[in-house]
Amino acid sequence: MFIFARLNLGVQELLHLEPRQHLHPTGSPAVTVPVVLLVASLVIILALLAGIAAGKLARLDGASYPSAIRQAATAFTVVITLAAAVTAAFAPFLV
Numbered sequence: 001m002f003i004f005a006r007l008n009l010g011v012q013e014l015l016h017l018e019p020r021q022h023l024h025p026t027g028s029p030a031v032t033v034p035v036v037l038l039v040a041s042l043v044i045i046l047a048l049l050a051g052i053a054a055g056k057l058a059r060l061d062g063a064s065y066p067s068a069i070r071q072a073a074t075a076f077t078v079v080i081t082l083a084a085a086v087t088a089a090f091a092p093f094l095v
Helices: 012-015 029-060 066-095
Strands: none
Touching: 029 066
16 A cells, blocks of 8 residues: 555546545545654654764763753754754645
8 A cells, every 4th residue: 555645636536526525636634644743753753863862972072961961952953943944945845
């Protein structure tokens, strides 16, 4: 089973539309919601891994615990902010 719906809708699919049913070119919202949740969870996991790595590297470099936690939080925030910026940049092309 494929996650992505076909963008080229055939004549048969257009004939079976109900009078008030709208044509959605990217597939049903039931398909897009799991994809959005999957991508969001992957971004959060990536941000957590970057924060953990930054904190561990800071501790190995001799930083105190508060300083290492601050660096880990900064790395986590930077990854989340970067993901939001990329999402905002690509949003016009995805809709």
